[in-house]
Each structure stands twice: as structure tokens, then as C-alpha cells.
Amino acid sequence: MSFPSNHLIILITILTIAMGCARKDKVSESEEQALFERVNYLGAEGRYDDAVSLSDSILDSGLQLSDSVKAYIMIERNVALMNAGKVDAAAAYADTLAAFGRERHIAEAVSNAYQIKGVALRREGRFDEAVETYSQGLKVSEEAGDVEMEQSFYDLLAIVYGQSKRPKEAEKFSVKAIELARQLNDSNAVISSVSTLGSILATDGRNEELISMLRSYAPYAEGAVPLLKIKYLTPLFHALIKTDSLQQAAEAIAEARAITAMLPPEHQASIAVEYADALLAGRTGDFSRQWRLYSHIDSLGVPGSLESETLHDRAICLHSLGRYKEASDMERKAFEALDSIRSSESQRQLSEFYVKYDTLQKELEIQKLHNQRMLWISIAAGLALLTAIFIITAIGARRRIRIRHELERNRDYLRGLEQERARMGRELHDNIAGRLLGMQFQLDSLSHEETVSKLSEIGRDVRRLSHELMPPEFQYASLTQLLTDFMADFNVTHRQCHLILTDEGSFDWNSVDNSVAMELYRMVQEGVNNALRHANPTEIRIILDGSDKYELTIENDLNNVDTPVIGESDLKTLRARAKVINSEISASSNAGFFSLHITQK
Amino acid sequence: MNTILAVDDHPIVLEGLKKYLEKNGYNVLTASTPREAVNLAANVPAIDTYVIDMALQEPSDGLELAKTLRERDIRRPTVIYTMHEELWNIRAMEMAEVEGIVLKGDDLAELLQAIRMVEKGKSYRSPRYNSRYSSIMKSEGILSTLDTKVLELISAGNSSRDIAKELFISEKAVEYHRSNILRKLNSRTMNEAVIRAMHLGILK
Known part of the structure; x- marks a missing residue:
């Protein structure tokens, strides 16, 4: 019996995880991360x-x-369901996700649920409910202070208002979405929102305004992903055609074609570009090319709604090619596709078609306006749905990237902690345990005073080790006091090396948050331990500096040491710590000195 | 014979402490948990002094236990005896209303001294504790490189004029650094500042 390899992989993953977790009541942090990853x-x-x-x-x-x-x-x-095209299942699951997010106060879960719910409602044409859903999502994002999510809800609200033919609201939300996207300096978000505004202006016939607005955001489009670039170009080339800027329209279409070349030909974005190109060919009088383009679109199996709305263009094209019989047949199809009132009107027109082909052009022009509008709406609706899915996927991707970076940082951080633990373990084993064992052997020969003295020494080292392990409690002592204590303790226990602590700047070190103070304190501990391990220095200096932002330097002489002054993994750990507190760390060695320099970003 | 209630969650320490205090003429009761300690304190009125380890197991530490005993009106002179010399623990002990504080790194005789003093109604801080508390907790800042150089020269017996010459600065600047040193080391005199700087390892 064959067993699908994908299922086998999943089975193995679950078994591995289950075996790992079966030993404990609770899943460890790293196991959780493995599952999520x-x-x-x-x-x-x-x-x-x-x-x-x-x-x-x-x-x-x-x-x-x-x-x-x-x-x-x-x-x-939920994102996987959405990406797999199972919108209904995703919408149903969104309720479970939202309930969980609300119960556990996880705003990201609630927001995601609202986004997916909104897409499902829009697909069913329930625009008012979609507006309500997105508005709730917007409120959750605002309360959680999640600007990225807030921006995407403004964009989604603009799209749904556009779909429900409320251009004023659509424009208002779109402008807000652009403003937030620019604040976030996110090219994709800017272009997505700008394109939404473009579609709104196009529906309103504000073509000149549209072109100028889109052109002003061209630098952002350079940095946007291909699909969004198509979304940006679509209203642009249609507006250019409408304003008779045919050369510029041709350039924009060529640009779009370069992107759609990478997509499947039946992709909605590819078809939108084909239609625009056909429209342009008609406007430039190249009807043969226009007809080839239409034939190509038809061969791809275009959705029915689009087909009916572009039949009229095809009829004009055929008429221009002198294929009158086919043109009238095509026009009949176009009229049949319209509503019954317009259809009855069309019957009257059709009778005239057979006798007077040369009057066709005028009537076709009237109908063309209607059809183009319908085509526009269809393309806009298709692109809007694509955009909504893209936004959700993009947010997911952004979050995934963010989480991956966070995981990497955590891994570096944990690796550092493990190294510190290993160092202390070695010290406990080699130093403390060794000395205790030595004492055990010598107990008979040692005097009472010698025993007490040796025990006191061992006790002091144990206390030093436990002291290093203890997390500082900043409610009882300030960072500068802790650093002073660190210096005092170090100078008592290390006779061969002098630790000097100085403050050369005006920065108020006791004003930093406890979490920042904790990381700075740990970095000092690790920096000093690193110097002892690698350089055998006679002097270590901790130099505090800075005015508005802090600067901290740990400097030591190299005492003729030519081995590496800091291990790559030690530096990685320090970097991870620095990143956690939004700081940078650099290492340099010069003229017999090595220094670690930490600066607040 | 005075009676002491000794509280520590390490059996070996508790046993050693009991033997040491008994050897020195005390009647010793022992408890290894806060609950046991409260029970004994409430039922044995003959207890004169408490000796409590700071780090007891959850739910409450030694300072919490001392507070509970006070609140239940079974207050006795109390000595906190701890190996936790971390600065934040020193500050926490200082804030607690206890009569005696001795660090386990101190000589055992310090503990005896502390018990005798608190029995007489006095408070007692072991010298090592005092040195750390006054040197570090009362310091007001960290010296700059120039402050430190001025302090080094002062400790070597140089006058302000000599220091000014040595460091290529004005005498006024030397005075400025002197006042910095006094303020940052929370000292009234330069002698006191030099001693504090030696405790802190600023001066070798």
C-alpha cells in the first residue's frame, strides 16, 4: 500500500513531538517553538x-x-485555509479564533479572525456586515497599539467601501491607510493602499488626479512585491488610455507584462493586463492585434461574468475588421447578457443592425461606456479579492519573518545563558568540588585553623557563584549601585586584576528601565568574564558615558595574549542581549587593548 | 539560660547553629519552616530571641517571617543571619524592622555578638554588612577618571596645588573634583572618602 509522503512527514513530526512531550506535563518553550515552526x-x-x-x-x-x-x-x-481557497472554512474557524483571542487577550488572534471573516462576507456581497467586521478589527488593533494591523484594516475598509459604491468613505479610509503605511515605511502597504485609492478615483472618473497621485508614489512601487505592482499599474494604464496618453499607457502595460510573464497566464492579474492591452490596441486602431488578444483571453477560459461584459468590445473589434456578421452575432450575445430591460431595448437596435451596419458604431459607443464600466467593476472586484488575500498573506509573512528573527534572537540569547551555566558548572566541578575533595583527603593532617580558613575560602567562592546567578532586584538597588558592588566584589576576589568603574558622561543611568538595567548588568558581567577568560588582563575598565543616550565600554589590556580576545558565540550572545534592549555592540582590539562598546540606538 | 528560636531550612546549618549556640550557653529550639516557627513562637513564651535565615523556602522568606511574628504580637529581638550578600538583599534587610543583621560569611563570633547586643535592646550590624551598606548603598554616583586620579593623588598626600600641577588643571578644578568625590562617596571628609574608595576597590 502506498502512503503519501506528506502524511508520513506529518505523522513523524507528531510522533516525535508527542514522544518528547510525553515525559512531562507541560511542553517546554523550545518544544513549543519547534511545533509552531x-x-x-x-x-x-x-x-x-x-x-x-x-x-x-x-x-x-x-x-x-x-x-x-x-x-x-x-x-x-486559518491563513493556510484562506491560502488554500477554503474561504468558508476559514470564516467558520475565524469565530473559534476570535473567541480564543478575546478570552486570552491576544489581539493578533482577534484581528486575524476579523480579517478572514470580512473577506468571506464580501465574497457573498454582504458589504455592510463586512464594514462592521473590519471596524471591530480596527478597534481591536487600535486598542492593542498594533499599527501594522490598524493600517491593513483601514485599507480593507477602503476596499469594501469602494465595492459597496460609497466612494467618499472609501477615499477617507484609503487616505488614512496610506498615511499609516508611510509611517510604517512599508512599501508594500503604501502601494496596496495607493492602488486602492487609485481604483476609487477611477470609478469616480477622476483620471487626471489619479495619474498624478499614482505617479507621485512611483518610488514606493519600485520596492513593492510583483502582485502589488500590478495592482498599482492597473488603474494607471486604464486612466492613461482614457486620457489619450496612449504612449505612456503602452509603457505602463509593458511594465505590467514584464511582471505577469512570471505568473500563470490564467492568473487574474495576467488577464487584467491582457484586457488593458486589447483596449489600447483598439484605441490605436490595431484591430488585428486586439482580436488576437481577445482570442488569447478566450482560450484561457475567462470567468463568465467578465466574458459577457467584454463581448461588446469584441463586437466593435470585429466590426472594425469588416467582419460584420460576426460583429452582429457578438453584439447579440452582448445584449443577451444584459438585463431584461436593456435586452428589450437591444432587440429594437438589433433589427436595425441587419439593415444598417454603418450605424452600428454610434450605438456601440453608447454601450461600450456601460460595458467598460462593468469591466472596470469586475476587474476591481477581482483585484480587491486578490488584494485582501494578499494583505492577509503578507501580514502572515511579515509576522513569520518577525517571529523567525525573534526565535533566532532567543536562540542566541539562550545559547549565551547555556554557556554561562556551563562556565559556572565547570567552576563548580573543577574549583569547588575539587577543593572540597582535596580537603576531604587532608582532613586528618589539617589544623583546626587551616580547616576553617579553607572552608571560608570555599564558602566565599560559592557565594560569588550564587551571586552571579541571582537576578538583580532593581527595586532595592540602582544600576550604578549594583555596578559599584560588582566592582568592589571583583576587586576583593581577584587580586591579579584591577577592575575600575568610571562615569564620564551626564547620562542618568538610574533612569533606564529595570529590564534594560538587567541586560546592561549581565553584559558587564559577561564582558568582564570574557576578558578574564581570554586575555588574562591586569586591568579592566568599565566606562559609562553618554548624555541623551547611554554608551558603555568594557576595556581590558591584552597582557601579551595573542589568542582570540572574544569567541564568536560569546559575541553573538552579547549581540542578542544588546538587540533586546535596542542597542548595538561592537568589539575592537587596538594597541594591546581590547574593548566592547555598547551604544543605545 | 536564655532561649533562642533558630529558623533555617538547611538541616546541616540548623544542627550546626544549634550546637554552636548551646555550646555558648543558650537553650535552642529549632524550626525549618515559617509555619513551624510561628507555631513554636506562639506556644513557647519562654523564647527570648529569634535567629532567622533570610532565605527560607516558599511561601515566605525570613524577612516575611519576622514581619508575621511582629504582626502576631509575638515579637522578640530578631537577628537575620544570611549568606545572601547581594546588594538588593542588603537593601531589603535594611528596610526590614529587625534588630540584628549578620552575614554568614562573617566570623561565627559575630553572630554571638549580635545575639548578645539585641538581647540588651540594642541593634547590631556586622562590620562586613556595615561596610557594604555604607560604602555602596550610600554612594551617590560613580567617580569619573579625573575624580579617581585626584583621589589617588589625595590619598598619596598631595596638596591641591601639587595635584593641579600633576594633572595640568587649575586649583579650582581640583576643588571641584574634591567636592565631586565627597558627594559621590557620601563622605564628610577626604579621609572618609579614601577609606570608602579602598572598600570599593577604587584605590588599591
């Missing part, structure tokens, strides 16, 4: 069904996951 990987690889299956297995397994990881896995599941 696996789901995330499957989603990122486009294996949406696998991502959903694995999420279900994890969520139903009874493992005690932390709320945030559980929420992330649920979000990944």
Missing part, C-alpha cells in the same frame, strides 16, 4: 493542507501549550 514552515512552503492537518493534530493532542503559541498555530491554520 513546523506549522509555519508547511504554510510558507505552500503545503496548506499539511499545515492545517498538523495544526489540528497539535491543537487536539491535549498538549499544554502557552496561549500565545496556541494562538499563533491557530492563526497559521
Whole structure:
């Protein structure tokens, strides 16, 4: 019996995780991360069904996951459903996700649920409910202070207002979405929102304004992903055609074609460009090319709604090519596709068609306006749906990238902690345990005074080690007091090396947050221990400096040491710590001195 | 014979402490948890003094236990005896209303001295504790390189004029650094500042 390899991988993943977790009541942080990363990987690889299956297995397994990881896995599941085109299933699951997010106060989960729900409602034409859903999402994002999410809700609201033919509101929300996207300096978000505004202006016939607005955002379009660039170019080339800027329209279409060349030909964006090109060919009088383009579109199996609305253009094209019989047949199809009132009107016109082909042009022009409008609406609706899916995917991707970076930082951080633990373990084993064992052997020969003295020494070293392990409690002592204490303690226990602490600047070190103070204190401990390990220095200086922002330098002489003055992994750990407190760290060695320099960004 | 209630969650320490205090003429009761200690204190009125380890197991530490005993009106002179010499613990002990504080790194005789003093109604801080508390907790800042150089020259017996010449600065600037040193080391005299700087390892 053959067994699908994907399912085998999932089975192995779950078994591995289950075996790992079966030993404990609660899943460890690293195990949780492994679970999330696996789901995330499957989603990122486009294996949406696998991502959903694995999420279900994890969520139903009874493992005690932390709320945030559980929420992330649920979000990944929902995004995978959406990406797999299972919009209804995603919308249904959105309720579960929203309930969980609300109960556990995880705004990201609630916002994601609202986004997916909104897309499903729009697909059913329930625009008012979609507006309500997105507005709730916007409120959640604002309360959580999540500007990225807030921006995407403004964009989604602009799209849904545009779809429900409320251009004023659409414009208002679109402008706000652009403003936030610029604040975030996110090219994709800017272009997505600008394109939405472009579509709104186009529907309103404000073509000149549209062209000038879109042109002003061209630098952002350079940095946007291909699909969004198409979204940006679509209203632009249509507006250029309408304003008779045919050369510029041709250039914009060529630019769009370069992008759609990378997409499947039946992709909605590719077809939108084909239609625009056909329109341009008609305007430039190249009807043969126009007809080839239409034939090409038809061969791709264009959705029915689009077909009916462009039949009229095809009729004009055929008429211009002198294929009158086919033109009238095509026009009949076009009229049949219209509503009954217009259809009855068309019957009258049709009778005239057979006798007077040369009057066709005038009537066709009237109808063309209507059809073009319908084509516009269809393209806008299709692109809007694509955009909504893109926004959700892009937010997911952004979050995935952010989480990956965070995980990498955490890994570096944890690696550093492990190294510190290993150092202390070695010291306990080699120093303390060794000395105790030595004493055990000598107990009979040592005098009482010698025993007390040796025990006191060992006790002092044990206290120093436990002191290094203790997390400082800043409610009882300030950072400068702790550093002073560190210096005093160091100078008592290290006779061969003098530690000097100085403050050369005006920065108020006791004003930093406790979490920042903790990391700075740990970096000093690690920097000093690193100097002792690698350089055998006679003097170490901790130099505090800075005015508005802090600067901290740990400097030591190299005492003729030519081995590396800091290990790559030690530096990585220090970098991870620096990153956590929004600082930078650099290492340099010069003229017999080595220094670590930490600066606040 | 005075009675002491000794509280420590390490059996070996508790046993050693009991033997040491008994050897020095005390009747010693022992408890290894805060609950046990409160029970004994409430039921044995003959207890004269408490000797409590600062780091007891949850739910409450030694300082919490001292507070509970006070609040239950079974207050006795109390000595906190700890190996936790971290600065933040020193500050926490200072803020607690206890009569005696001795660090476990101190000589054992310090503990005896502390018990005798608190029995007489006096408070007692071991010298090592005092040195750390006054040198560090009362310091007001960190010296700059120039402050430190001025202090080094002062400790070597140089006058302000000599220092000014040595460091290529004005005498006024030397005075400025002197006042910085006094303020940052929370000292009234330069002698006191030099002693504090030696405790802190600023001066070798």
C-alpha cells in the first residue's frame, strides 16, 4: 500500500513531538517553538493542507501549550485555509479564533479572525456586515497599539467601501491607510493602499488626479512585491488610455507584462493586463492585434461574468475588421447578457443592425461606456479579492519573518545563558568540588585553623557563584549601585586584576528601565568574564558615558595574549542581549587593548 | 539560660547553629519552616530571641517571617543571619524592622555578638554588612577618571596645588573634583572618602 509522503512527514513530526512531550506535563518553550515552526514552515512552503492537518493534530493532542503559541498555530491554520481557497472554512474557524483571542487577550488572534471573516462576507456581497467586521478589527488593533494591523484594516475598509459604491468613505479610509503605511515605511502597504485609492478615483472618473497621485508614489512601487505592482499599474494604464496618453499607457502595460510573464497566464492579474492591452490596441486602431488578444483571453477560459461584459468590445473589434456578421452575432450575445430591460431595448437596435451596419458604431459607443464600466467593476472586484488575500498573506509573512528573527534572537540569547551555566558548572566541578575533595583527603593532617580558613575560602567562592546567578532586584538597588558592588566584589576576589568603574558622561543611568538595567548588568558581567577568560588582563575598565543616550565600554589590556580576545558565540550572545534592549555592540582590539562598546540606538 | 528560636531550612546549618549556640550557653529550639516557627513562637513564651535565615523556602522568606511574628504580637529581638550578600538583599534587610543583621560569611563570633547586643535592646550590624551598606548603598554616583586620579593623588598626600600641577588643571578644578568625590562617596571628609574608595576597590 502506498502512503503519501506528506502524511508520513506529518505523522513523524507528531510522533516525535508527542514522544518528547510525553515525559512531562507541560511542553517546554523550545518544544513549543519547534511545533509552531513546523506549522509555519508547511504554510510558507505552500503545503496548506499539511499545515492545517498538523495544526489540528497539535491543537487536539491535549498538549499544554502557552496561549500565545496556541494562538499563533491557530492563526497559521486559518491563513493556510484562506491560502488554500477554503474561504468558508476559514470564516467558520475565524469565530473559534476570535473567541480564543478575546478570552486570552491576544489581539493578533482577534484581528486575524476579523480579517478572514470580512473577506468571506464580501465574497457573498454582504458589504455592510463586512464594514462592521473590519471596524471591530480596527478597534481591536487600535486598542492593542498594533499599527501594522490598524493600517491593513483601514485599507480593507477602503476596499469594501469602494465595492459597496460609497466612494467618499472609501477615499477617507484609503487616505488614512496610506498615511499609516508611510509611517510604517512599508512599501508594500503604501502601494496596496495607493492602488486602492487609485481604483476609487477611477470609478469616480477622476483620471487626471489619479495619474498624478499614482505617479507621485512611483518610488514606493519600485520596492513593492510583483502582485502589488500590478495592482498599482492597473488603474494607471486604464486612466492613461482614457486620457489619450496612449504612449505612456503602452509603457505602463509593458511594465505590467514584464511582471505577469512570471505568473500563470490564467492568473487574474495576467488577464487584467491582457484586457488593458486589447483596449489600447483598439484605441490605436490595431484591430488585428486586439482580436488576437481577445482570442488569447478566450482560450484561457475567462470567468463568465467578465466574458459577457467584454463581448461588446469584441463586437466593435470585429466590426472594425469588416467582419460584420460576426460583429452582429457578438453584439447579440452582448445584449443577451444584459438585463431584461436593456435586452428589450437591444432587440429594437438589433433589427436595425441587419439593415444598417454603418450605424452600428454610434450605438456601440453608447454601450461600450456601460460595458467598460462593468469591466472596470469586475476587474476591481477581482483585484480587491486578490488584494485582501494578499494583505492577509503578507501580514502572515511579515509576522513569520518577525517571529523567525525573534526565535533566532532567543536562540542566541539562550545559547549565551547555556554557556554561562556551563562556565559556572565547570567552576563548580573543577574549583569547588575539587577543593572540597582535596580537603576531604587532608582532613586528618589539617589544623583546626587551616580547616576553617579553607572552608571560608570555599564558602566565599560559592557565594560569588550564587551571586552571579541571582537576578538583580532593581527595586532595592540602582544600576550604578549594583555596578559599584560588582566592582568592589571583583576587586576583593581577584587580586591579579584591577577592575575600575568610571562615569564620564551626564547620562542618568538610574533612569533606564529595570529590564534594560538587567541586560546592561549581565553584559558587564559577561564582558568582564570574557576578558578574564581570554586575555588574562591586569586591568579592566568599565566606562559609562553618554548624555541623551547611554554608551558603555568594557576595556581590558591584552597582557601579551595573542589568542582570540572574544569567541564568536560569546559575541553573538552579547549581540542578542544588546538587540533586546535596542542597542548595538561592537568589539575592537587596538594597541594591546581590547574593548566592547555598547551604544543605545 | 536564655532561649533562642533558630529558623533555617538547611538541616546541616540548623544542627550546626544549634550546637554552636548551646555550646555558648543558650537553650535552642529549632524550626525549618515559617509555619513551624510561628507555631513554636506562639506556644513557647519562654523564647527570648529569634535567629532567622533570610532565605527560607516558599511561601515566605525570613524577612516575611519576622514581619508575621511582629504582626502576631509575638515579637522578640530578631537577628537575620544570611549568606545572601547581594546588594538588593542588603537593601531589603535594611528596610526590614529587625534588630540584628549578620552575614554568614562573617566570623561565627559575630553572630554571638549580635545575639548578645539585641538581647540588651540594642541593634547590631556586622562590620562586613556595615561596610557594604555604607560604602555602596550610600554612594551617590560613580567617580569619573579625573575624580579617581585626584583621589589617588589625595590619598598619596598631595596638596591641591601639587595635584593641579600633576594633572595640568587649575586649583579650582581640583576643588571641584574634591567636592565631586565627597558627594559621590557620601563622605564628610577626604579621609572618609579614601577609606570608602579602598572598600570599593577604587584605590588599591
